[in-house]
Amino acid sequence: MTAIVQFENVGLRYGFGAETLSDLSFSLEQGSFYFLTGASGAGKTSLLKLLYLAQRPSRGAIHLFGTDIVTMARTRLPGFRRRIGVVFQDFRLVPHLSTFDNVALPLRIAGVSDAQLKAPVQEMLNWVGLTDRVNALPATLSGGEQQRVAIARAVIGRPELLVADEPTGNVDMEMATRLITLFEALNKLGTTIVVATHDFNLLGKVANARMIRLDGGRLVDPTGALRYPPRGAASVEAPQW
Amino acid sequence: MVAGAILSGGANDRLLPQGRLAGPMPWIVAIMIFLTVLACAAGIALGEGAATMRDAVANRLTVQVTQPDAERRDALTARIRTKVATMPGVTGVTVAPRDMLVRQLEPWLGADAGSTDIPIPALIDVDLSAKGVEVGAVRSAIARTVAGITRDARVEPHSSYIAPIVTLVRTIGWIAFAIVALMAVATSFVVVLASRGAHATHRGTIDVMHMLGATDGQVMRLFQRRLTRDISFGAIIGLASAIAVVVLVGRSIGLLAGDLMGSISLPWWGWVVLPLLPVLFIVVAWFASRLTLQSALSRSL
Numbered sequence: 001m002t003a004i005v006q007f008e009n010v011g012l013r014y015g016f017g018a019e020t021l022s023d024l025s026f027s028l029e030q031g032s033f034y035f036l037t038g039a040s041g042a043g044k045t046s047l048l049k050l051l052y053l054a055q056r057p058s059r060g061a062i063h064l065f066g067t068d069i070v071t072m073a074r075t076r077l078p079g080f081r082r083r084i085g086v087v088f089q090d091f092r093l094v095p096h097l098s099t100f101d102n103v104a105l106p107l108r109i110a111g112v113s114d115a116q117l118k119a120p121v122q123e124m125l126n127w128v129g130l131t132d133r134v135n136a137l138p139a140t141l142s143g144g145e146q147q148r149v150a151i152a153r154a155v156i157g158r159p160e161l162l163v164a165d166e167p168t169g170n171v172d173m174e175m176a177t178r179l180i181t182l183f184e185a186l187n188k189l190g191t192t193i194v195v196a197t198h199d200f201n202l203l204g205k206v207a208n209a210r211m212i213r214l215d216g217g218r219l220v221d222p223t224g225a226l227r228y229p230p231r232g233a234a235s236v237e238a239p240q241w
Numbered sequence: 242m243v244a245g246a247i248l249s250g251g252a253n254d255r256l257l258p259q260g261r262l263a264g265p266m267p268w269i270v271a272i273m274i275f276l277t278v279l280a281c282a283a284g285i286a287l288g289e290g291a292a293t294m295r296d297a298v299a300n301r302l303t304v305q306v307t308q309p310d311a312e313r314r315d316a317l318t319a320r321i322r323t324k325v326a327t328m329p330g331v332t333g334v335t336v337a338p339r340d341m342l343v344r345q346l347e348p349w350l351g352a353d354a355g356s357t358d359i360p361i362p363a364l365i366d367v368d369l370s371a372k373g374v375e376v377g378a379v380r381s382a383i384a385r386t387v388a389g390i391t392r393d394a395r396v397e398p399h400s401s402y403i404a405p406i407v408t409l410v411r412t413i414g415w416i417a418f419a420i421v422a423l424m425a426v427a428t429s430f431v432v433v434l435a436s437r438g439a440h441a442t443h444r445g446t447i448d449v450m451h452m453l454g455a456t457d458g459q460v461m462r463l464f465q466r467r468l469t470r471d472i473s474f475g476a477i478i479g480l481a482s483a484i485a486v487v488v489l490v491g492r493s494i495g496l497l498a499g500d501l502m503g504s505i506s507l508p509w510w511g512w513v514v515l516p517l518l519p520v521l522f523i524v525v526a527w528f529a530s531r532l533t534l535q536s537a538l539s540r541s542l
Contacts, residue, residue, distance in 0.1 A: 052452060053452075053542070054542065056542065074542065077542065078454045078456045079454070081451070081453065081454040082453070082454030086452055086453075088452075092448070092449045093449075094446050094449060095445075105449075105450070105453055106453045106454065109450065109453050109454050109455045109459065153453075
């Protein structure tokens with residue numbers, strides 16, 4: 001399978017502090033589904049920031065979609081970002097935009113006309129169960145509703161890579177299951193999914209999902225080939241961290 | 242999709258919060274444009290006034306015959322008049338009637354102003370041609386001729402009377418233009434500060450747009466469209482107010498109709514220049530905001 005993401009000895013340091021991420025070498029295969037796990041402060045969000053091009057590494061090489069993005073000119077980054085869907089941990093909805101406009105934002109940035117974007121946005125809102133909240137501003141939405149808007153915004157552009165930081169942290173189990181099912185459906189369409197989560201209940205819900213586990217900014221399994229539960233094991237206890 | 246059309250208006254305007262006229266920016270610009278247009282109008286009008294005053298007297302001079310003896314004074318006056326009238330570049334020679342001079346002196350000298358004991362100098366007004374001759378050279382020639390006739394006469398170009406006033410008016414005019422330039426600089430600084438403020442205020446939205454694949458150009462277009470709209474609104478208000486004031490002041494000056502004040506008026510090309518000032522300011526503001534935003538955006542990834 002083709003590697004959509006490739007990290008080689010990647011390290012990330014904020015300012016002059018210690019390295020948040022160290023010696024990361026792994027690749028993500030196109031069309032695969034990954035859970036990124038680890039204790040708080042393990043570096044999950046930092047790793048996701050590297051994936052959705054919010055940060056450049058302090059050292060090492062990163063290839064995304066077959067292109068070296070470490071030395072890439074800043075002006076070329078937007079084109080790559082449009083191929084990536086992001087669900088931020090803090091949602092980052094635009095506060096003065098309605099639910100509809102927040103979800104439509106990636107399409108508008110990509111140049112889709114108002115007439116053309118109406119149907120896909122409605123479809124996406126229907127899918128995440130927010131058709132009755134089309135005109136609501138983020139401040140009037142519950143945490144779970146905001147999270148669903150954030151997810152709808154991330155997936156509406158049919159990204160090649162979807163990166164989600166704790167996407168089910170604010171929703172109940174039923175909605176979490178629906179969202180993971182959405183991610184699976186996208187995955188079947190060819191989107192590579194990376195979901196950072198603390199929720200071990202989710203890990204068993206996606207067949208063939210792989211797990212990337214971080215501990216202290218380093219990969220626990222440097223090969224990146226861990227499965228959860230491990231192949232052949234009937235069940236496994238959640239790791240203690 | 243055409244990149245240039247991206248986020249180019251309509252629904253995309255909502256990406257920045259509404260309420261553009263609620264902020265102080267349009268009103269600051271309105272005040273600055275108002276003052277700038279007034280300063281420019283004053284500069285143009287004063288410059289025009291100075292030129293009119295200078296032109297009005299540049300081609301005239303007066304020969305003052307100061308011989309105390311009345312008979313000799315009259316004889317010298319007649320000789321000078323005859324001689325100067327035939328000189329090249331001279332278009333007219335008029336001896337001011339003694340009655341008129343006496344009348345003008347009466348407020349100071351009383352009824353005795355006409356007494357022959359008072360040696361009122363004879364005045365010969367000389368008009369020079371404005372075309373085809375070097376006025377300075379003609380003036381010098383007249384001065385030499387008069388000096389050759391008598392030492393009791395002196396030539397006084399009218400421009401020397403009014404030169405200090407013309408210089409003052411012209412200086413005030415240049416100060417007005419300096420104010421226009423300073424206003425343009427101040428406006429660009431205001432726009433720079435406003436752009437930085439807008440960038441800081443909407444940093445979260447900008448970051449989200451960047452992460453969703455927006456280019457710096459798209460973000461800048463959003464801000465610049467808003468900024469240009471605010472500045473244009475302020476510019477129209479400022480220009481309209483200033484034009485109203487210029488018209489009212491112009492009417493007041495016209496009613497005075499004095500020789501000096503009457504010459505201070507806005508020429509036709511002034512009415513063309515004044516509306517161009519806000520356009521100039523909008524262009525300056527556009528570039529200032531673009532450079533500021535470009536610099537701010539380039540600091541993020």
